[in-house]
Structures are given as C-alpha cells and as structure tokens.
Amino acid sequence: GDQGIAEWIMNQKKIPIPQYEKLTNFFNPVQFNPAEWVSMVKKAGMKYITITSKHHEGFAMYNSKVSDYNVVKRTPYGKDIIKMLKDECDKQGIKLFFYYSQLDWHHPDYFPRGNTGQGFTGRPEKGDWNKYIDYMNAQLSELLTNYGEVGGIWFDGMWDKSDAPWRLDETYALIHKHQPGALVGSNHHKFPFPGEDFQMYERDLPGENSMGFNHTGAMSDLPLEMCETMNGSWGFNLADTNYKSTKQLLQTLIKSAGYGANFLLNTGPMPNGKIQPENVDTLAVMGKWLDKYGETIYGTRKGPINPTTWGASTQKDGKVWLHVLNCKEENLFIGKLPKKLKSAKFFEDQSAVKFKETELGVILNIPDSKKNTIDTIIQLEM
Structure with missing residues (x-):
C-alpha cells in the first residue's frame, strides 16, 4: 500500500506541525472497546500485545504530564487509551509491551534532524539534543511507573539518526530500574x-x-x-487491500518458530477504535490453527533442521517436530539428524511415517493423502 496515507503521512506528505496538530480535533475512537481487543488477541492465540505509546509524529496515546500533545489533553475522546488497554490486559492475563518511537517529528529539540522530518515541520533549525533525550526518558518514566507491571519497551526510530549520542545506557538502566522484569528491544536494524x-x-x-x-x-x-504486517501498512490504510492470506501468515509464524523467534503480527485499528473485520477474521482462523497445533509452536526452540525451502523444525521437552510447508514429492530428503532416528509419526493422526536413513541423511515418505495444505507436522523420536 501507499505508506504515505498510513502512519508515515506527516513525513511523506510533508505536513507542517500546525496543520498536523489539527488532526487531534478529529481523533475520537468512540467504539474502542479494550475488552473486545484483548478477547480477540486471546482468541487469535497471541500471548502479549505491543501497543504504540508514541509514534514518529510525537503524539502520546496516554496522559503524559511531560507534554500536553497527547490523547487526553488534545482530543475530543479525552481518555487514556494506554490505561484502558492495560487494565483490560491485567484482567484477562495478557502481557502489554509499549512501543515507543525515539524518532520525533514534533519535538523542537530533536536536533540536528535525522534522515526524516526535515524542512517541512516548521520547527526552528536549532535545538538541544540532550533536552530531547531527557524528555524521552521522562515520558518513558511515566509509562514505567503509572501503568503497573509492563512486559517491556519496544523501541523504534533510532535508525533515523543511528550514530547520534542516544545515551542508551542511561535509558536502558532507567527501564530496568523501574521495571526489572521488563524486556528491552529496539528496531534499530x-x-x-x-x-x-x-x-x-x-x-x-x-x-x-x-x-x-x-x-x-x-x-x-x-x-x-x-514483526509483520497483515497488509503493507502498519497503520490503518483504506487503500491497502493487499492482505496476506491466512496460509501465508501461519507459514511465516511457523518459520519464525523454526528460527526460535516470536511472531509479532500487527493490525492497525480503524479511526472508530475497532479492528477491521478482515483482520479479525484472519486472526480467528490463525487462533483455531494454534488451538489444534500450538503444542508444536508455543514454548519451543529452533529444531535440529534450520528453516529451508520445504519448511522448518521446532523442539520442546525432548520432542522434535518437522513442519513441512512445501513438499510436492512423496519423498522428502531432510538431511542429517543429530541422532539416529527411532520413529516418525504424523502429528495429525499419530500414524507412522515411513523413513529411510542413508549416508547423506534421512528420507521421509509423505503420501499426498497425508499432506496438509498449510503445515504437515511430523513428530520425530531420536
């Protein structure tokens, strides 16, 4: 989709701050229902949520005392969305992470400017970088002290000025001081x-x-x-109907697990506060798949065979699962295993899988009648 009409619109369309700030007068997601969101997340099989507390345009989605450029002070909605969601997450037993953009197109002290936000915002061409970092750390302190226990902080935007003196040691120490159990990650590439x-x-x-x-x-x-999008945009984008199929998303989740990685799947809420129906439907289908096959995904580590063209492998508690995502032939060569293979069976019905061990590795026999269009799971015993 056109990134310029989603969450990057301020930069892509070069909208000056005074004009962009007028949008706050129209921000009124009256149908936002945190219970609905969290229930949808649980139904999808997700275990945590990462919510945007501040994106690149500098607008805080919570009641910040550090800046009045926030959802409570500047919008007709006037409610602390982060608090509403956090309260519901606590109620339903879901961890909440806060996305926070280090990049800021609104703050005057984000100076010198980085690769984006240049020449159109109306900010003076001067500023005190250390003041901006102090401001950022003050906002993070609010998020870390006013909303109970958080899962972690998910940073983004450092790539805008990757070599700037970000004072990361100070920021990370601040997070771990306020919330020792919070995980810190950064999308700095x-x-x-x-x-x-x-x-x-x-x-x-x-x-x-x-x-x-x-x-x-x-x-x-x-x-x-x-992290991945459900179409081509992170924010809600009416023009972007290039939705990924359930099969594509599930296979990406499976391959992600094959690398030992979590899969963070994004959906951008609509202006009214609801999640668009196409995404709700897709997430529900993914959740049903995980209800049935989640044992081979949740809590696993990467398996003995690295993700490859035909699929991936996962393992947990001595069990190893092959996830065959793409196999046109009946015989699949999987290469060498770390130990001698004792048995193999289809996860679906526990029936035996015929196999042959050669000097080069193992060949599995997978009849077409046993193939699953998304993932043919085979459990190995070694």
Missing part, C-alpha cells in the same frame, strides 16, 4: 546493544533482509522476535 533483552527483525525472518531493513544478517544469542 543493527546487532543488539548492551542492555537489550531481545533482538527483533522488521518484516523479515531472522537473518533475512528481503525488505532492506535488517542490515546485519547476524543473529545474537538473545531471544528473537519477528
């Missing part, structure tokens, strides 16, 4: 820095770079997470 607790990949599987975001192919020893 680089190898993780000290103080980060997980490594994330934007719209690509770990180690891949088809989108051009993930400049380092290196995977750290930290927990991994891949």
